[in-house]
Amino acid sequence: MKIRLRLVSFSAPIIALGLAVGLTSLILLGIGKDPIETFRMMFEYGSTGKSLVSVLNRTIPLYISAIAVAVGFKMGLFNIGVEGQYLLGALLAAAIGTSFAIYRPIHIFLIMLIAVVASSTWAAIAGYLKVYKGIHEVISTIMLNYIGTGLIAYLLSTVFFDEDEKNAIPQTVELPESGRLPSLNNVVGIEDLPNLHGFLPIALLLGLIYYLLIWKTTLGFDLRVTGANPVAAKFSGVDPKRLTIIAMIISGAFAGLVGMGPLLGYFHQYTIDFPPGLGFAGIGVALLGRNHPLGMLLGAMLFGFLERSAQILDLRGVPKEIETMMSAFILLIVVVFYEIIRRYIVTQQIKDASKKVESST
Amino acid sequence: MNKAISVSKITKSFPGVLANSDINLEINEGTIHAIVGENGAGKSTLMKILYGMVKPDSGDIAIFDNKTVLNSPKDAIDSGLGMVHQHFMLADNLTVLESVILGIDKATFKNINLKRYTSEITEVINKYNLNIDLNKNIDELGVGEKQRVEILKVLFRGAKILILDEPTAVLVPQEVDELFNNLRDLKNNGVTIIFISHKLDEVLEIAEDISVMRGGIMVNTVSADGISKKDLAEMMIGKSLPKPPKRQSSISTSEILSIENLSAVNENGKKVFENISFKLNSSEILGIAGVEGNGQREIVEAIIGIHNYETGTIKLENNTIDDFSIRERLNLGISFIPEDRQAQALIMDMSLTNNVILGRQSLAKYKTKLTTVNLTNAAKASESVVENFDVKTPNTGTIATALSGGNQQKYVVGRELEDNPTLLIASQPTRGIDIGAQALIWEKLRNTRDEGLGVLLISADLEELIGLSDRIVVIYQGQFVAELQPEEITPEILGSYMTGLKK
Numbered sequence: 004m005k006i007r008l009r010l011v012s013f014s015a016p017i018i019a020l021g022l023a024v025g026l027t028s029l030i031l032l033g034i035g036k037d038p039i040e041t042f043r044m045m046f047e048y049g050s051t052g053k054s055l056v057s058v059l060n061r062t063i064p065l066y067i068s069a070i071a072v073a074v075g076f077k078m079g080l081f082n083i084g085v086e087g088q089y090l091l092g093a094l095l096a097a098a099i100g101t102s103f104a105i106y107r108p109i110h111i112f113l114i115m116l117i118a119v120v121a122s123s124t125w126a127a128i129a130g131y132l133k134v135y136k137g138i139h140e141v142i143s144t145i146m147l148n149y150i151g152t153g154l155i156a157y158l159l160s161t162v163f164f165d166e167d168e169k170n171a172i173p174q175t176v177e178l179p180e181s182g183r184l185p186s187l188n189n190v191v192g193i194e195d196l197p198n199l200h201g202f203l204p205i206a207l208l209l210g211l212i213y214y215l216l217i218w219k220t221t222l223g224f225d226l227r228v229t230g231a232n233p234v235a236a237k238f239s240g241v242d243p244k245r246l247t248i249i250a251m252i253i254s255g256a257f258a259g260l261v262g263m264g265p266l267l268g269y270f271h272q273y274t275i276d277f278p279p280g281l282g283f284a285g286i287g288v289a290l291l292g293r294n295h296p297l298g299m300l301l302g303a304m305l306f307g308f309l310e311r312s313a314q315i316l317d318l319r320g321v322p323k324e325i326e327t328m329m330s331a332f333i334l335l336i337v338v339v340f341y342e343i344i345r346r347y348i349v350t351q352q353i354k355d356a357s358k359k360v361e362s363s364t
Numbered sequence: 365m366n367k368a369i370s371v372s373k374i375t376k377s378f379p380g381v382l383a384n385s386d387i388n389l390e391i392n393e394g395t396i397h398a399i400v401g402e403n404g405a406g407k408s409t410l411m412k413i414l415y416g417m418v419k420p421d422s423g424d425i426a427i428f429d430n431k432t433v434l435n436s437p438k439d440a441i442d443s444g445l446g447m448v449h450q451h452f453m454l455a456d457n458l459t460v461l462e463s464v465i466l467g468i469d470k471a472t473f474k475n476i477n478l479k480r481y482t483s484e485i486t487e488v489i490n491k492y493n494l495n496i497d498l499n500k501n502i503d504e505l506g507v508g509e510k511q512r513v514e515i516l517k518v519l520f521r522g523a524k525i526l527i528l529d530e531p532t533a534v535l536v537p538q539e540v541d542e543l544f545n546n547l548r549d550l551k552n553n554g555v556t557i558i559f560i561s562h563k564l565d566e567v568l569e570i571a572e573d574i575s576v577m578r579g580g581i582m583v584n585t586v587s588a589d590g591i592s593k594k595d596l597a598e599m600m601i602g603k604s605l606p607k608p609p610k611r612q613s614s615i616s617t618s619e620i621l622s623i624e625n626l627s628a629v630n631e632n633g634k635k636v637f638e639n640i641s642f643k644l645n646s647s648e649i650l651g652i653a654g655v656e657g658n659g660q661r662e663i664v665e666a667i668i669g670i671h672n673y674e675t676g677t678i679k680l681e682n683n684t685i686d687d688f689s690i691r692e693r694l695n696l697g698i699s700f701i702p703e704d705r706q707a708q709a710l711i712m713d714m715s716l717t718n719n720v721i722l723g724r725q726s727l728a729k730y731k732t733k734l735t736t737v738n739l740t741n742a743a744k745a746s747e748s749v750v751e752n753f754d755v756k757t758p759n760t761g762t763i764a765t766a767l768s769g770g771n772q773q774k775y776v777v778g779r780e781l782e783d784n785p786t787l788l789i790a791s792q793p794t795r796g797i798d799i800g801a802q803a804l805i806w807e808k809l810r811n812t813r814d815e816g817l818g819v820l821l822i823s824a825d826l827e828e829l830i831g832l833s834d835r836i837v838v839i840y841q842g843q844f845v846a847e848l849q850p851e852e853i854t855p856e857i858l859g860s861y862m863t864g865l866k867k
Contacts, residue, residue: 215736219736219737220734220735220736220737221725221726221730221731221735221736221737222735223737224718224721224725224737225725227714228711228714228722231711231712231713231714232707232710232711232712234707234708235707235708235709235710235711235722237670237690238668238670238690238700238702238708238709238723239694239722239723239724239725240689240690240691240693240694240695240723240725240726241691241725242689242690242691349713349763349765349766352762352763352765352766353765353766355758355762355766356756356757356758356762356766356767356768357768358758
C-alpha cells in the first residue's frame with residue numbers, strides 16, 4: 004500500500020477522538036460544566052508522573068487482553084470470554100503459585116504457565132463446543148464467563164480459603180517473595196514514583212509475538228485468510244475445525260497473561276478486589292487498534308489515560324462517568340470511520356489499477 | 365400493444381466490469397419474453413436492476429408506462445413486478461400457507477387472519493391452476509412444487525409481471541413441462557413473464573419474444589417465430605468471438621487420476637452422483653459436460669476433498685487419497701480453479717502476493733524453516749504470474765478487488781499453474797471474462813496440457829468444452845451417460861446428451 008493511503012488510515016482514530024471530545028463537551032455543557040476546564044483538569048492530573056505510572060500499569064493488562072481478543076478477530080472468531088478466562092487463570096496461578104518457592108525467574112515462569120494453561124483450557128471448551136456441537140462462540144464464551152465467575156467464587160471461598168487468616172476475606176495466600184515480579188522503578192530511574200509493574204517488557208514482547216504469529220507464520224496466514232474469506236480458505240486446504248480450536252487456545256493463552264501484570268506486580272494474591280472487566284475492555288481496545296499490535300498499544304494507553312485522568316473529576320464536582328461515555332463515543336465513531344476509510348482505500352486502489360489497464364492498452 | 369416494461373439506456377458498471385452497457389428493452393404486456401445470454405452476459409444484473417436490488421448508474425425504467433425509480437425489491441413489488449430466484453427463498457419448517465403470507469403483514473400484536481388468507485390464496489391457486497397443497501410443509505415438497513410456491517408468493521403479492529431467473533436449471537424434464545403449462549396459464553390470465561435462460565430449446569418453446577445479451581450489451585430482440593436455434597446461438601456467442609481452435613495432442617499413457625465407483629449423497633441424503641468411474645492420463649484434457657446441478661460440482665469437490673463420498677476410490681498417480689485431507693491432496697500436486705473466483709479462489713482485500721500463497725501455504729517453497737511465510741518467494745511467484753499471464757495491475761501489492769474480472773481470473777489460473785501441478789481441475793475457467801483473457805487462458809491451458817498436465821475441465825460453455833477437451837464425458841442426474849469424441853460432435857449434439865434426450 005502506498006504511504007499516502009497508510010496515512011489516511013491513521014486519520015480514523017484521530018477523527019474519532021476529536022468528535023468524541025466534541026460530543027462529550029456538549030454533554031458537559033448540558034449538565035452545566037465547563038468542558039475546557041474539565042479537559043484541562045483531566046490532562047493536568049493525567050500527565051503527572053504518578054498518573055503516568057498508573058496509566059502504564061493499566062495499559063499492560065488492557066493491551067494483552069486486546070491481543071487475546073484480536074487473535075480471535077483475525078480469523079473471524081469473537082472470543083467474548085477473555086474476561087472469564089483471565090480471571091480463572093489468575094486465580095489458579097495465584098493459588099497454585101503460592102504453594103512452592105524456587106528460583107525467582109522459574110517461579111514466575113511457572114506461575115505464568117499455570118495461568119496460560121488454565122485460561123487456554125477454558126477457552127478451548129468454547130472452541131470444542133463450536134466445532135463439534137455447533138454452538139456459536141459468542142454464546143458459549145458468555146456462558147463460560149458466568150460459569151467461570153461462579154467457579155472462582157466457589158474456589159475462593161472453599162478450596163483456596165485461608166482459614167488461618169482471621170479476617171475472613173476470601174483470598175488466596177500471598178505469593179512468596181520469589182513469586183513476585185520486581186518493579187521497574189530502579190531500571191528507569193523513577194524511585195520517587197509508585198511502582199511501575201515489571202510486566203511491562205513482557206507485555207511489549209507479547210505484542211511482538213502476536214505480530215510475528217499473525218503476520219509472519221503460516222498459521223497466522225491461515226487465520227487471516229479464514230477471517231477474510233472462509234470459503235476460499237477451506238478451498239485452499241485450511242481445516243476450519245482444527246483452526247478454530249487452535250485459535251481459541253492461542254487466544255486463551257494470551258488471556259491467561261492478562262491478569263499477570265496486576266498479580267505479579269501489585270496484588271501478589273487473588274482477592275475479591277482483583278480487577279475485573281479487563282476482558283471486556285480488551286474488545287474495545289482491539290476494535291480501536293484494528294487488531295494491529297501498535298494500534299492496540301496506543302489504544303490501550305489512550306483508554307488507560309482516560310480512565311486514570313477521570314479520577315480527578317469526582318473530586319472537582321464533575322461526574323467521572325463522563326469518561327465512560329467518552330470511551331464509548333470513541334469506539335462507536337471509530338468503527339464508522341474505519342469502514343469509510345476502508346472503502347476509500349479500496350476505491351483508490353481500484354482507480355490505480357484501472358489507470359494501469361488504460362495506459363497499457 | 366401495451367408495454368409492461370420499458371427500459372432505456374440502462375448502464376451499470378462494477379469495479380472493473382461493465383455489466384450493462386446502454387441497454388434498451390421493451391416487454392409487451394401479457395407475453396412471455398425470454399432473455400438469453402451466456403453466463404456473465406449481464407442478464408442477472410439487468411434483472412437485479414428491474415427488481416430494485418441493484419441501482420443502475422444511468423438510464424430509465426418504466427413499468428406499465430409509469431416511469432419508476434426502484435430503490436428496493438419492495439418498490440418493484442409495489443409496482444407489480446415480482447421475481448422468482450433460481451435458488452428458492454423458502455424455510456423448510458414452514459407450511460406453504462405460512463411461506464406465502466410470510467412478511468405480508470406489518471409486525472403487530474394482532475392475530476393473523478389465517479382463514480381469510482387461506483381463501484384468498486386458494487383463489488389465486490385456482491385462477492392460475494397451480495396445484496399446491498397449502499397445508500404441506502416446505503420440506504415435503506419436490507423442487508417443482510417449491511418453485512410453484514415461489515411463483516404463488518409473488519402472484520399473491522399482486523405481481524402482474526414475473527421474472528423467472530433460470531427456472532429450469534433445477535428441474536427435471538417432466539417438471540419443465542409442468543412449469544411451462546403453468547406459465548402458459550399465467551400468460552392467458554394476463555400475466556407478463558420474463559424468462560431468463562441460456563437453454564435455447566426451452567426458450568424457443570415457451571417464449572414469444574427473445575432478447576439476446578452478450579458481454580453486457582443487448583444484441584437484439586427478435587420474435588420467436590421463424591428464428592432458428594442456430595441464429596440465436598450465433599447472436600449469443602457472437603460470430604467474432606473465438607472458439608478454441610482444435611489442436612491435437614498426443615495423450616500420454618501414464619495415468620494420473622483414477623476414480624472408481626464413486627458415489628455420494630448430499631446433506632439431505634439425496635444422491636448427488638453414483639458409480640462414477642473414469643481415468644485421466646497426463647497430457648489429456650477430459651471435459652465433463654452437464655447441466656448445472658447434475659453432480660459435476662460434487663465430483664470435483666470430492667476429488668479435492670471438500671465433499672464426502674460414501675463409496676469408491678480416488679487414486680492420484682500411485683497414491684490412494686481417500687483418507688487425505690484437502691491440504692494433503694493439494695500438496696500432492698492437485699491444482700484447482702474453482703467456478704467462483706471471488707468467493708472461492710481469492711481473498712479480495714489481500715494483495716496479489718498474499719493470494720499467490722493461497723492453496724499452497726504448506727508447500728516448502730512458501731515456508732521458511734521457522735514456518736513463517738516466505739514472502740520473498742511469494743513475491744517472485746506473483747511477479748511471474750503477473751508477467752506470464754499478462755495480468756494488468758499496478759504491482760503485485762495491489763489488492764485483488766482492484767483488478768477487473770478477467771485479470772483476476774488470469775491471476776487465479778496463473779497461480780494454479782505456477783507450481784507445476786500434476787492435475788488441474790478447472791471449473792468454468794473462463795466464465796464471465798473478456799475475450800482476450802479467455803483466449804489467453806485457453807492457450808495456457810493447452811500449452812501446459814502439452815507439457816504433461818492432466819486437466820479435468822468443467823464448463824457450461826459447450827464450445828469451450830468441445831474445443832479444449834481431448835475427450836468428453838456427459839453427466840446427467842449424477843451418472844455418466846456418454847463418452848464422446850469432441851471432433852465428432854457439435855454443441856447441439858452435446859446438449860441433447862446433457863438434457864437426457866439422447867443416450
